[in-house]
Amino acid sequence: MKHCTEANAEFQRLYALSLENAGFTHAEFAQRYGDLPAKQAAFEAGADYDLDRVDLGWR
Secondary structure: OHHHHHHHHHHHHHHOOOOOOOOOOHHHHHHHHOOOOHHHHHHHHHHHOOOOOHHHOOO
């Protein structure tokens, strides 16, 4: 559960969405990305769904 909480914080920082708002349950997220560190898991999940990062600004 700690992993999902940390990954959710990173996901919100990077994509301005919670994992739940992006359609993930904690169990699904842990199953797919639980073997990665929280920050990398957030990056991977966003990349898998082609999300634009808010921390990069307009390109």
